[in-house]
Amino acid sequence: MKTVLIVDADEQARGVALALLVDSFKVLGCPSLGTAFQVIDDDHVDMVLLDLAAETLGSHADPFGRLAIGRYGPAVVCTGAAASTAQIVDAMKRGASSFIDKPYNGEILARALRIAAAERRDFGSVPSHVSGTGSGDRRYDYAGGPGFGLESTSNKHDTSSRLLGDGLAMREVQANIRLYAKHDMPVLILGESGTGKELAAAEIHQRSNRRNRLFMPVDCASLPETLADSELFGTARGAFTGAVTRKGIFEAARGGTVFLDEIGELPLGVQAKLLRTLESHNGSRMGSVELVAYDVRILSATNAPIFENPRGFRPELLNRLNTLILRMPPLRAHQEDIGSIARAFLKGCCPAKILDESAIEALCVRTWPGNVRELKNVVNRAAVLSGDRRRIFASDIKAQTGSSWGHAQMHLL
Incomplete structure (x- = not known):
């Protein structure tokens, strides 16, 4: 904190x-x-x-x-x-x-x-002991959490800051990430909810030449229409009642990467301003006509069928954002990874516990509409339901089927 x-x-x-x-x-x-x-x-x-x-x-x-x-x-x-x-x-x-x-x-x-x-x-070079980016286990500086507080992800057991899976589908994703990281072009990441789109964006940033600068994820769906402009581009004092001079996300992330999640939820007016930013690499704070130069890479993501049904999304902006496209596969498309991913999640929450083969089999027969995010929740709950036992069995997985929290989770997903 x-x-x-x-x-x-x-x-x-x-x-x-x-x-x-x-x-x-x-x-x-x-x-x-x-x-x-x-x-x-x-x-x-x-x-x-x-x-x-x-x-x-x-x-x-x-x-x-x-x-x-x-x-x-x-x-x-x-x-x-x-x-x-x-x-x-x-x-x-x-x-x-x-x-x-x-x-x-x-x-x-x-x-x-x-x-x-x-x-x-983000000011200048950050010492390796501060940023966690010295020789050894490199991690990205992550501006997330409530608002944009910086979080370190240097825990070697942490599985929340990296993509998991060694199957063919995930190997293709990793290959594209390595390729896209070498360039500074916009990337549009497509995939269902829970497939790891933000982690893929963070991985692109971490492998790029911007790795020592900020990675700033923005949940566009949670930005009120009245505040989206000021959040992204900043405000000039007096722009509205109570407004103060404040830099927006594109200025604060200078030299780094901005990840616009659920990009299709941005208001049309802000979409137009974002298009101009992508074309000219500058913009203006709300209430000001003075142009400010931006040095950021923009990654974006959506789980909506944005090509088949744009739903009011500006096609000219889509054409700028999709210079490079990364498709995240649903978990059902790489079921061979379920065992290794589940073990990694269990190691992250309860290192002393192990998954019995019967538990792995029980996980593999599920359809996973919530994808990897749902798998993580199921493994975490199984670790609790197994009590003091070191080994987690199929019964601990099946006990969650049809439960009240399972129904609630599917409703939310």
Whole structure:
């Protein structure tokens, strides 16, 4: 969990910010910049929410220099109830990520801090002990989770950050991933829900020359139409009520890869703006006409039959996104991999347990409408249902057939 340090002489405002952020971050607070320097020296701080009032800043002539903005120091988001335009501009020039007005909007505040953290992670080359990308087990920097908090995937038993399967179908997928990773063109990933489209995108990123930069997945289906533009392209202060100057995902991911999942769910207006971005490699924040250059690779995915039934999807955008196509096979098309995938999932959740051959046989006769995601859930539940037994049998698999959670899962899938 990322650590936020709230630096504000106003005790009430500090308490409000803490209450808004405590569910998403580890939160520290102090009343002055001098105290903040001591906290940063003694503790690991990822982000600083800095009030620009004179009572908070004290006599420090160059607070941003002391905060080490620009390399591996904490990311800084500024705030203030009465900050002047000159103060805000100066703060942004010195490296602050954005400025947030008071009183706070909790969602906007948390989002600004996450974007700031992503920007800080993406500044220059990251030391191998920080990014997990030194010699040995390389992993990608993943901006996901709630919002865009960075997560490390360096656990050697983790099976959630890599594609599994050695059958013919998956070998073909891996071959295409290796080929596509050598180029910087858009890739459209097609496949049913649960087949691992996001993992394939992450694998393309990890094998590309952008591997040391951010991989930022975006669930387009969960983006409200009114916020999709600002989330992707950022906002200029005053673009709408409560809007602050904030970089969007394409700016925050500079040098990295943006993965647009469920691309067909993007509003038509945003699709048009995305098309211009793909063609010109630039765009503008909401409420601004100033063009900003983007250095990102765009990968996208959908589980809809987007070619047979575009459903309002702009054909000219589809023609730009599908320069390269990667098709993810459903699990029923590579059943020979079920045993090895199930064992890998079990090792990830309960390394001490093993799957009996009868359990493997029980898994292989299922049709798996939820694909690999469903298989993982079934294996995890079997590990629980088997209790203290080390060996998981067919009965632990069959016990889930027709169960209430099974019906619920199929409904959700």
